[in-house]
Amino acid sequence: MRALPVIEQMLAQFPFVLLGFHADNGSEYVNHRVAKMLDKLRVEFTRSRPRRSNDNGLAETKNGAVVRKLFGYGHIPQRHATRFNTFCVEYLNPFLNFHRPCLFSTDKPDPSKPGRIKRVYRAKDAMTPLDKLASLSDAPAFMREGVTLNDLHALARALTDVQAAEELNEARAALFRRAPPRTA
Numbered sequence: 001m002r003a004l005p006v007i008e009q010m011l012a013q014f015p016f017v018l019l020g021f022h023a024d025n026g027s028e029y030v031n032h033r034v035a036k037m038l039d040k041l042r043v044e045f046t047r048s049r050p051r052r053s054n055d056n057g058l059a060e061t062k063n064g065a066v067v068r069k070l071f072g073y074g075h076i077p078q079r080h081a082t083r084f085n086t087f088c089v090e091y092l093n094p095f096l097n098f099h100r101p102c103l104f105s106t107d108k109p110d111p112s113k114p115g116r117i118k119r120v121y122r123a124k125d126a127m128t129p130l131d132k133l134a135s136l137s138d139a140p141a142f143m144r145e146g147v148t149l150n151d152l153h154a155l156a157r158a159l160t161d162v163q164a165a166e167e168l169n170e171a172r173a174a175l176f177r178r179a180p181p182r183t184a
Contacts (some may be wrong), residue, residue, distance in 0.1 A: 004033050006085060011041070013093060015147045016133070020044040066096065070172060080179035091171040098156035099164040101126045130156055 011018060023030070030047060038045045070092065076084055103121045110118040128145050133139050134149050143149070159167065 004037065007034060008037065009085070009089070011043075013089065015144060015152055016139075016142045017144055018043050020046065022046045022048075024048045066092075069094040077092045077178070083179050084176060087171055087175050094155065095164050095168045097129045098152075099128060099159070101128055102132070104132055130154070 011021075018041065021038055023045075024047065035045060071084070103122055104125045104127065105119040106125055107117045108120050110116040125134070130152055133151070136142075139149060
């Protein structure tokens with residue numbers, strides 16, 4: 001099971017305690033080892049239903065807007081997996097969490113349908129995931145032991161948004177010099 005160490009590494013990167021883990025029906029996630037690890041961490045494990053593409057809307061959106069844009073659609077050979085994982089840990093994840101704004105929705109009552117809630121995306125609701133986490137009144141209660149919002153803000157301030165984007169692009173170029181995209 002090669003995915004288990006990667007999943008453990010991904011989970012360790014989160015600055016907060018995980019309550020849930022959702023995956024598609026891929027065999028790399030749906031097995032006894034992953035279930036045992038998540039159970040040990042007391043993390044609820046849910047998975048998508050077969051042939052229900054809407055179950056993974058958020059993941060598929062990220063795949064299109066982030067993963068495919070940076071890495072393309074080609075297969076990444078196993079021998080390059082460690083390099084790609086290192087790139088994600090050192091450059092991509094910090095950029096996405098500390099420097100790339102996302103739109104977060106605001107729930108408003110739908111005047112045309114009483115009792116229904118409408119999600120509205122306003123420009124003023126754009127913020128980085130770190131800023132969104134910090135905006136929650138009870139955020140410190142969910143932080144992992146030894147991690148504070150001040151620590152995370154210090155990491156975010158270490159580079160400007162432009163510097164982080166430049167580092168990401170330089171690291172991506174270096175990655176693809178060593179692990180060129182597959183042709184044909």
